[in-house]
Amino acid sequence: MLNYLRADLYRLRRSGVAAGVLLFIVGFCLFFIGMNVVIALSAGEPISGVDFPNALDTTAEISFLSGFLPLFASYAPTYLIASDWKAGGFKTVLAGSGARSGYAASKVAVGALFTLVIPGVMLACFGLVPWLLGMHIESVASASQLLMWWGLASLVGFAYTVVCTLCAILSRGETLAWVSTMFVGLGIVGNGFMLLFGMVAAFLPPATGFAQIAIDNLLYAQAMTLGNGASFVTQDAGTLVHTALVAVGWAVAAGALGWIVFRRKTL
């Protein structure tokens, strides 16, 4: 698995994909901050008077209202898999002993790395740049809150990324790999699942308990109500743990299902 990971990171570096994704994130953040500055300046206010929202809230809003985080975290592994399908040469490598598990695990690891890095970059941009520009920013209550949210956001993003990665591997084609990632990454499939479980619970009351365990819309709901001052850290520990476990559960379930299919798939 480590050999595959090294090769994947080399490809991402040399092809410019890693730099491209991170530059896009930074560019997007700067554009967002810049818009705030332009609006303030056009209204005749000094930059120091601009009240830039909390970095946490902004990051969460952009990440979860738009599916931004899962989509961009999934971009790198999907690029690797899609280009593998296009080139076709990886098939001979996958015929080696234990190669398939290493291949899949490496792509999931790349996704995990990006789900961890992207919110961090966004937090850094939304926290540091307004501060450097002298804008008025809200401070985060404590570093632990920041880390907790960062971890939670990464975990949920990771669950989506695992699903994306395995869909891309099983898609057997470059275009299908991208399409599946777009759907899952944009949250369409993810939210569709949640809605489906909700409907099952509505029509099958005995399934309500199962649906409550398998569904979690905490981050999405929080992002929708950011304007009211809601924050992840105000939730009780049980709710946060449930959110984390649901993400882990989906990642494990998708990983296991994908692996069962992939290990026997004819190349």
Added chain:
Amino acid sequence: MNAIETHALEKKFRGKRALRDLNLTVGRGEIYGFIGKNGSGKSTTMKIVAGLMPATAGEVHVLGAALAPCEAHPAVGTLIESPGIYPSLSAYDNLMVKALTLGLVDAKRTCQELLDAVGLADTGRQKAKRFSMGMKQRLGIALALMGNPSVLMLDEPLNGLDPDAARAIRTLIVRLNHERGVTVLISSHVLDQLERMCTCYGIIRDGHMVRELTAAAVEEECASYLALSCAEPERALATLTERVRGARIQMMPDDTLRIDGEVDTARVGEVLMSEGIALSDLHRTEGDREAFFVELMGGHDVDDAGTAPGAGAGRATGRFSRRGR
């Protein structure tokens, strides 16, 4: 110990048999030309040996080890279907990706050596998508050579190449065989190129191995000979056997005589005339390897000859028809 052996290999696709009772034997150090029409089962055989698909029945042995279905032998390098190149990376980076995947210790040095070996050392940072077909094929061979394999399987590596590029690939294969002792299993439609490098041939037809023979055997079967027709073939056979030295004479089923060896046509005529044996035909037949192989493969596709544009020109260069069975 042979490099590759298959025993009674069978493969079915949705009930249709692609391979039937296929026995293939590639000795170590050989350059084995795998010849057959399109759809005859060459690629299927190579994919099974490479571990890319399971056989329906039969066994595959590589370097003495029996392989499980969909298992690749680590000492086999393959170039099957496409070179497997990432177009957005340079030749060096493509090799590095594979070297890192295989976990090679001295990846950078190995990649540079392979680039030198295939003649792509001067491509620098040029992306593979800008490479010519010949350069891509050479890069594909370099990728197949990663990890220093003992056996190389190349599925139609000469397809789409101009004569110069085909010659470069052929020279490379021969050099790898001579210098590194790499056993090569190569399939191709370009017979004249195969003839210049192969030491053995296997001819496959409708998923079945028709014949395996050495280059020397092909040489012998396709050598030029004198064909002779006369009124008294038995007496002519006895006379020529007695009076023409160095001739190997045999009676053919159609009562003509076949005379092999360095024999002067005029001398044969003189001997028979002196014995009063009337000749009806005496001519030298040049050996035609293409015809020999085509016959073993099952002949040309008749429809193709009549309908496909440029079909005649294709055959003139030693290619088989593009139609399948």
